[in-house]
Amino acid sequence: MWSKKVGSEERVVDPVTGYAYPDEWVARCEDAAALTLAASGLGVLTADGRVLRRGFTTGTTAAAAAKAAVLSLGRPVDGVAVTLPCGLRVAVPARGEGGRGEARKDSGDYPSDVTAGLLFVATAEPAPAGVEVVAGEGIGRFVRDTPRYRAGDAAVSQTAMASIERAADEARKEVGRAGVRVVLAIPEGAAVAQKTLNPRVGVEGGVSVLGSTGLVEPWDDHLSEAAFERIRGAERVVLTTGRTGLRYSRLLFPSHEAVLVGVNLGRALDEVRGKAVICGLPGLVLKFIDPDVLRGTGCATVEDLTATPAWPGVLERAFARCREDHPGVRVVVVDRAGTVLGDSG
Structure with a gap:
């Protein structure tokens, strides 16, 4: 259908x-x-x-490897079904035998994904009860405290970890084990991480395991044009930069057409030719308004900046700059829980 x-x-x-x-x-x-x-x-x-x-995120790939590893405690595996954070149930290529599972990251039609083809390895062993997931070689760790993580924490998002644990738990029940311990590794993770933003945001030793929907969007010129066509046809539009922003944009502005434009906010505003709302997490939104927003703050990311006493003043200055540069544009900044951090009105 x-x-x-x-x-x-x-x-x-x-x-x-x-x-x-x-x-x-x-x-x-x-x-x-x-x-x-x-x-x-x-x-x-x-x-x-x-x-x-669409491709699969690092979180989905890790979940597939983990499930294959646990299932292989009972039988050889040549593919697994995983429930994504967005709710879809999908088949993911993976292999498993003797408690070892493998999956390679499929990036779909996203040409610029440096983690494409990266091998994820999981090893599983019986445990007394429940599911324990351990981040091993090639998964990055934070080297400083951030608003969501402490120094030494693995760079695995809560959404990705929940997906991995759910997949491992499904497999645990299928093979009839009381508990399992799963160790995840990305053998080439440390090398590939040098091509990502991780070293700049305080994550070292490997790549991050992420994925708010479980899917990688195939951003290219064709998909961007599709988004711009939606913007041109919308009576009222809210522009957002990512999946979390898209979710809360729909909740906060149900009468607007919510369009995910990623890093293309500038052109998207050109297409609007009038009033619009920008709604999303503070990172890309504030960097769009003021590319030098972090200069002199001592912070590596905008998320770090939100936890400092300077944040309210920085936000208000950014709103004032946006009112001057883009009259008629309202900016609403939210955190990952959907709390409104600021509204330019």
């Missing part, structure tokens, strides 16, 4: 974002299999009728 009823019409809907694709986009796609992929959430339909494949 490609479609679901939206109002009185049958439409192709992206189950990840809830966006109902315009009929003309669907008509331009002549590949039935590609439309099925888009309807499943594992693909994204673009304005020109192409379907770009």
Whole structure:
């Protein structure tokens, strides 16, 4: 099935974002299999009728390796099913034998992902009860305290860890074990991390294990054009930079068309030609308003800055600058729990 009823019409809907694709986009796609992929959430339909494949995050890849490792305590494994943080249940290629599981990161049609193809390895052993997940070689660790992590903590987001633990627990129950201990490793993680932002944000020794939806978006020129077409056709629009921002944008502004534009905020505002709302986490939003927002603060990231006494003044100055540079644009900054940190009005 490609479609679901939206109002009185049958439409192709992206189950990840809830966006109902315009009929003309669907008509331009002549590949039935590609439309099925888009309807499943594992693909994204673009304005020109192409379907770009979503990939899997480091969190999803780690969950697949962990599940394969635990399942292989009972039998050899050549693939696993994982429930993503966005709610989709997907099949992920993975291998497991004798308590060792492996999965390689599939980045879909995202051409700039430096972690594409990276091998994740998990080893599992019986434990007295429950599930214990240990971050091992190649997974980065924080070298300083941040608002969410302490120095020495593994760079594994809460969402990713929950996904890994759920996958391992499903496998534990399937093989009839009271408990399991899983050690995750990314053998080439330390080398690949040098190509990421981790060294600049205080994470050393490996890559981060992340993923708010479990999927990697295939951002390229075609997908950007699709977003801009949505913006041009919207009566009221809220622009956001990431999946967390998209979620809270929909909750805070239910009557607006919420569009994820990533780093393309500048062009998105050019397309609006009038009033708009920018809503999202403070990082990209404030760096867009003021690229030098961290200068002289002693902070490596905007998230670090939010925990300092200087934050209220920095935020108000950023709002004032945005009012001057972009009249008619309202900025709402939220944290990862959805709390509004500031509203330019």
